[in-house]
Amino acid sequence: MNKPVLRVQDLAVTFTSMTGGVFRRKQRQLRAVDGISFELHAGETLGVVGESGSGKSTLARAILGLIEPNRGRVQWMGEDLTGLEEEALRQKRKQLQIVFQDPVASLNPRMTAGDIIAEPLWTFYPNMERLQVEERTRGMMKMVGLLPNQINRYPHEFSGGQCQRIGIARSLVLNPKLLICDEPVSALDVSIQAQIINLMKTLQRKLGLALIFVAHDLSVVRHISDRVMVMYMGQAMEVSCKTDLYRRPLHPYSNALMKSVAIPDPKLARAARQESWLTGDMPSPFQRPKGCLFHTRCPYRVKRCEADVPALRRMESGDWVACHRAEDLDLSI
């Protein structure tokens, strides 16, 4: 296999919050991302899935340097991004782009669709010919399924799905090599979600992008991912290739996420409700459980899980899991 384009090693982001008022000031540390490592090849898609608070969006931002990591390295094409000066990092951003969750809120309401899409071109190539910019903008609109004659319309004249297409066009206008999509469909209607997922998949193939697709729902990333990382409280619980994960998840948390997805079939859905899969909420990030982070909610926990932290380890299949009981649990779907 050729070399990975992106290599993330032991990446960690810690937020510090102050509590206790002026006179009893206390610092509390929140480990949002805690030692994430993975590699990504050109043309490959990694799905990142977890509940809110799992650190998936922070991870996405830390990779792009939008949040400064406290530890670890992000290597892009062999070059370390974490050590780069601001201007050098900015130049790199031509190759590394992001699509945000809320398609309407992330577009400037006072700019036309065309201006929004073309803005990165003006920023990075201020001397580019006006006609050339317009041509490229229209081309991008066509590529993401917008009509080029909508170029002078404002965001409010588009539906949510169309706004997300504008966001995608903008993120692709500089010809990036890596695209990170942070919950790009969770604010959209079901029928439109499918359109956007299909569009992302087509574009990725066409452009040979390396793609990181963040979502809270395993059913959403299934169609687009080659591998999926399941995150919980800032750590990777499992990193598996798609076929393995959806046939037989290795981690009880992956299994619980999968069982939580509603089945659009009344009889199957009622039958599946026999057992409750995931009780309670994620523990407070300020009071991280000892041992396995997931043990407080895990139906399969044993004594050992409360004391020993399971390392993320490689199984024979080539998939990675952080669970003491991965060998003896059969979580086949």
Place this chain on the structure above:
Amino acid sequence: MTLLRVAGLEVRFDTPDGVVKAVNGMSFELNEGETLAIVGESGSGKSQLVMAMMGLLAENGHASGCAEFHGKDLMQMSPRELNSIRGRHIAMIFQDPMTSLNPFLTIEKQMIEVVMHHQGLSRDEARAHAVEMLRAVRIPDPEERIRQYPHEYSGGMRQRVMIAMGLLCEPELLIADEPSTALDVTVQAQITDLVAQLRKQTRMAIILITHDLAAVAEISDRIIVMYAGELVETGNVEDIFYRPQHPYTQGLLASVPRLDRVADDELQTIPGNPPNLLELPSGCRFRDRCSRAMEQCLQRPPLWVSDDGRKSRCFLPMEGGRVEQADAVDGEAA
């Protein structure tokens, strides 16, 4: 027994760009103890339909038609009369639990206010009742947690608090508008669990409003599918999921990504976008996105009805159905 009967309900909004027809000629009935899901994309009018019933439309909104609750028309009631029904007999839960809760008051304060107002209980009685409701929606340590503020609860717990508040006065009808859309799948599953349990244990009727058909498969008796302000199909839950008639319903079902099936490479979609309510097409409103559109779809499609309460608005014939002749009255005037 019929609890709610809605007939010819229309909602319009005056906007600077023109009149938006948000809901057109909606008619349906809801029986006691029944769970009805109203499904549609954003802009389908599903929320405005119930907002109109409850007298909660925005200022530029106008509603007409009737919505009889226990035989009395909600649409004709004075704000005072409506107030005595809301909360007491009909409770509503909204999508975002954080904006529906007052951040400056403890959960206790917010909950017992409702009970004292509507049921005239003493403070201690009201408090005991509130704790009991929190326990019913599976808030751990309810005696402790009732003293906390909304920000000390997680998103899923806040929504469970909202449900508990809705249940305080033991309403006959609970309306939940996208109760779990903003929440994680795991929490969605918990809320679904909770609603399933409520259906078993109470005789309360429930209206669930959602854009996600999958979310209501398990917990509804009947489903209404809305598109661009209109009813396009209705039927019991098995009919809708196993024998959908309208191409829109079929498209919605097909576009749900499923984990219980082998994945195709490409997800099924409904192409295009919902129509602009300011410039509604004549004839079938779904026409432009429909894979089975024909020439006659430029005309207004007929409403098929069957004896068991199924309906479909489409030129494609509905199995076991006949064309509703009286349909012209509740259709659009044009």
